[in-house]
Amino acid sequence: MVIKAVKGTKDILPQEVAQWHKLERNALEIFSRYGYREIRTPIFEVTELFARGVGDTTDIVNKEMYTFEKSERSLTLRPENTAGVVRSFIENGMSRLSAPVKLWYKGPMFRYERPQAGRQRQFHQVGVEMFGVKDAAADAEVILLAVEYLKSLGLNDLEVEINSLGCPKCREEYKRKIKEVLKPEFANLCEDCQNRYEKNPLRLLDCKVESCKKIFEKPEIQRVIRSDYICEECAKHYSELKNYLDELNVKYVENKLLVRGLDYYNRTVFEIKSNNLGSQNAVCGGGRYDSLVKNLGGEDTPAVGFAMGMERLNSLLPCPDEQKLDAYVVSNSSADAFKLTQELRNQGFMVEFDLSNKKFTKQLEKAAKIAKYALILGEDEIKSNTVSIKNLDTSEQINVARNEVPKKIG
Ligand code: ATP
Numbered sequence: 001m002v003i004k005a006v007k008g009t010k011d012i013l014p015q016e017v018a019q020w021h022k023l024e025r026n027a028l029e030i031f032s033r034y035g036y037r038e039i040r041t042p043i044f045e046v047t048e049l050f051a052r053g054v055g056d057t058t059d060i061v062n063k064e065m066y067t068f069e070k071s072e073r074s075l076t077l078r079p080e081n082t083a084g085v086v087r088s089f090i091e092n093g094m095s096r097l098s099a100p101v102k103l104w105y106k107g108p109m110f111r112y113e114r115p116q117a118g119r120q121r122q123f124h125q126v127g128v129e130m131f132g133v134k135d136a137a138a139d140a141e142v143i144l145l146a147v148e149y150l151k152s153l154g155l156n157d158l159e160v161e162i163n164s165l166g167c168p169k170c171r172e173e174y175k176r177k178i179k180e181v182l183k184p185e186f187a188n189l190c191e192d193c194q195n196r197y198e199k200n201p202l203r204l205l206d207c208k209v210e211s212c213k214k215i216f217e218k219p220e221i222q223r224v225i226r227s228d229y230i231c232e233e234c235a236k237h238y239s240e241l242k243n244y245l246d247e248l249n250v251k252y253v254e255n256k257l258l259v260r261g262l263d264y265y266n267r268t269v270f271e272i273k274s275n276n277l278g279s280q281n282a283v284c285g286g287g288r289y290d291s292l293v294k295n296l297g298g299e300d301t302p303a304v305g306f307a308m309g310m311e312r313l314n315s316l317l318p319c320p321d322e323q324k325l326d327a328y329v330v331s332n333s334s335a336d337a338f339k340l341t342q343e344l345r346n347q348g349f350m351v352e353f354d355l356s357n358k359k360f361t362k363q364l365e366k367a368a369k370i371a372k373y374a375l376i377l378g379e380d381e382i383k384s385n386t387v388s389i390k391n392l393d394t395s396e397q398i399n400v401a402r403n404e405v406p407k408k409i410g
């Protein structure tokens, strides 16, 4: 029986790799310009890191983790990279560096979810984390950076949604109100919502189940959701963020239902959505997580960051044309063809030679598909130490001395 890739995983095939390179190249270039340095953390960590870091009321921790035992330790393939970066930040004493400490990453993440368009079990994220700044300027810069990165990829038609979750103090009051107003509806909520009702009522607002969404649309519930519950300090931080974004011409819409799926956020949360992605329409999610570093055993350090799904970005990008070879050597003498090919490769050209021993017309047909020039090495050329160069765009053909070839195809 043929062995297939595991459900929810995908090969990235050679013809797709150019796009991935673009995502990675632009990340390196733009994030560096904003002072971020790349960090690469291990793909697996102790399970407790995610239980404490991501939060044990989240779907990720409750249902989606790939967890396994080795030498009586419970280990987990990372479902996201913020927890790993924070662990590394603490472990490597990065809080001693002068703030802000700016880090970025890219790589595979693993979540046991139902695979569908835009949702895989192994997928890739690129993201940033900024440590040490409480001011809303940090939140604004992180949002701006996400937008600039997306623009660099040619993605302009995206919507930035923002919200403020307040701080743990003001959120308690909000949670109490949400619970109160939803109490009469408890029996009609989905099982997940019922389970979250006590521990994490805010997350109910993020529920994707239609019958729950309907409930949340009721006016008395909307009134609570739309109320300005956050405390004065959080409100000030939020309005500063909006001012910065206005000043910087970053367009956004406010969405009070935006709560994000991870427990560690406070104050700013944001998402960037595309209208061209169907139901899995979020390309970027992020926000502020001021208590995470301390929760994971480090010094109290404010932080803000985002993560983007690279598969979803890729599906928004046009397919790039396949790169053509600089030249294709057409010959029935493989030894000579090999030698010429090698000379040119050593000078930096991308060259292949034909090994089929077919008629020249056939070899030229192939060359026209994959290369810019055909380098013809027939008996005459070999005798006279020349090469016939055929421009495969214009069909023009010239005969030149062998050492002239690089100049002609360069
Ligand atoms: P979603 O609501 O789409 O499940 P999320 O809130 O779980 O997203 P985050 O954990 O914030 O997402 O991850 C950031 C980004 O990573 C998402 O906006 C999305 O683009 C991408 N992403 C998340 N889960 C997957 C997945 N299973 N497959 C592909 N991309 C994903």
Ligand code: MG
Binding pocket: 261
């Ligand atoms: Mg999710």
